Amino acid sequence: MIYPVTIIGHPILRKKAEEIDKDYPELEKIIANMFETIYSSDGVGLAAPQINKSIRIIVIDGEPMAEDDPDLTGFKKVFINPKMIEETGEEKLFNEGCLSIPGIREDVNRPSKIKLHYFDEDFVEHEEEFDGTKARIIQHEYDHLEGVLFTDRISPLRKKILKSKLMGISKGKFKATYRTILAK
Numbered sequence: 001m002i003y004p005v006t007i008i009g010h011p012i013l014r015k016k017a018e019e020i021d022k023d024y025p026e027l028e029k030i031i032a033n034m035f036e037t038i039y040s041s042d043g044v045g046l047a048a049p050q051i052n053k054s055i056r057i058i059v060i061d062g063e064p065m066a067e068d069d070p071d072l073t074g075f076k077k078v079f080i081n082p083k084m085i086e087e088t089g090e091e092k093l094f095n096e097g098c099l100s101i102p103g104i105r106e107d108v109n110r111p112s113k114i115k116l117h118y119f120d121e122d123f124v125e126h127e128e129e130f131d132g133t134k135a136r137i138i139q140h141e142y143d144h145l146e147g148v149l150f151t152d153r154i155s156p157l158r159k160k161i162l163k164s165k166l167m168g169i170s171k172g173k174f175k176a177t178y179r180t181i182l183a184k
């Protein structure tokens, strides 16, 4: 099942998502559906608040970007209850987009290395380091679990320029090839 995607302005995108345990109802199905949702919308990552669930699940499949960034070949992952342990390395700009903010892309500055604690889809615990585009995708999705959007991280000037556009998007002024959920 392909989920509709919550759009900027929807309050769930501003909530800190809750941890889950391995008995969370239909967990396997939710994860499969989240992958189906990114494949149908040409995304590379999705966090549960974007499918209107305030829980700490991220799915990523970097394959569509692997042609430009071979490092992402086979980078398909599920992160449950992730905790960012550290973000280090040089800050880098990267042009980000988001299924919850259709039509907008902006350069965002983030540290280039992370260390993450998480559980995988089988609830096996991991502590792992990521860098490059892998780290970038995780940081973007991790922000969703904290109620943060990439447009919060752009310069004050860019924010000012985008303000009315983002307001319009929150009210439905955008084109998307996937189903969406607006704030009531």
Ligand code: NI
Residues within 6 Å of the ligand: 097, 098, 099, 100, 140, 141, 144
């Ligand atoms: Ni996003």
